[in-house]
Amino acid sequence: MSNILIVYYSLFQNTKNLALEIAKQTGGDIRELIPDKSYSFDYNTAAKEVRNEISRGFCPKLISGNEPIDDYKIIFIGTPNWFKTLAPPVMSFIKQHNFTGKTVIPFCTHGGGGFGNIVNDITKECPKTVILPGIAINGTAVREEVANWLDSTGYES
Ligand SMILES: Cc1cc2nc3c(=O)[nH]c(=O)nc-3n(C[C@H](O)[C@H](O)[C@H](O)COP(=O)(O)O)c2cc1C
Numbered sequence: 300m301s302n303i304l305i306v307y308y309s310l311f312q313n314t315k316n317l318a319l320e321i322a323k324q325t326g327g328d329i330r331e332l333i334p335d336k337s338y339s340f341d342y343n344t345a346a347k348e349v350r351n352e353i354s355r356g357f358c359p360k361l362i363s364g365n366e367p368i369d370d371y372k373i374i375f376i377g378t379p380n381w382f383k384t385l386a387p388p389v390m391s392f393i394k395q396h397n398f399t400g401k402t403v404i405p406f407c408t409h410g411g412g413g414f415g416n417i418v419n420d421i422t423k424e425c426p427k428t429v430i431l432p433g434i435a436i437n438g439t440a441v442r443e444e445v446a447n448w449l450d451s452t453g454y455e456s
Pocket of ligand 1: 308309310311312313314315342345346349378379380381382383384408409410411412413415438
């Protein structure tokens with residue numbers, strides 16, 4: 300088993316593709332977060348659902364991906380940029396685990412807004428954790444871009 304975990308939530312597969320690329324290049328274990336209720340695949344309906352959850356600080360129950368993380372030292376955490384912040388299932392994961400002594404590396408996919416507040420929002424939840432520079436990809440991940448970024452983060456497994 301690797302001491303690297305790649306954990307992510309993805310609705311339309313962009314973040315999943317980036318997660319798969321990171322897993323391929325790092326040899327880490329991969330975990331998809333699945334909330335108990337799926338969001339709509341219709342953008343306008345999803346936008347309403349997500350706005351409502353984010354405004355209430357609602358964190359959905361996870362039916363997959365929430366297993367303990369004790370065996371991992373480096374945790375890549377991936378999310379789509381949803382209204383400048385993390386998708387609620389990713390916030391559920393972060394709130395339910397202790398990252399003290401671990402290294403967290405954020406990644407996101409977005410439609411033009413980059414990380415938005417995602418890195419700040421993760422840092423607020425994990426104040427005692429080393430957080431290395433992440434990657435924000437608009438659309439589909441390119442292998443070379445991911446490779447260059449991984450080299451530059453200086454993470455050590
Ligand atoms: C509800 C919703 C809100 C979004 N909000 C933003 C945003 O604030 N900024 C941005 O750049 N992209 C935003 N997007 C675009 C997504 O971040 C982008 O399409 C992302 O790659 C989707 O990831 P996924 O394919 O893993 O679900 C939003 C998409 C949805 C569905």
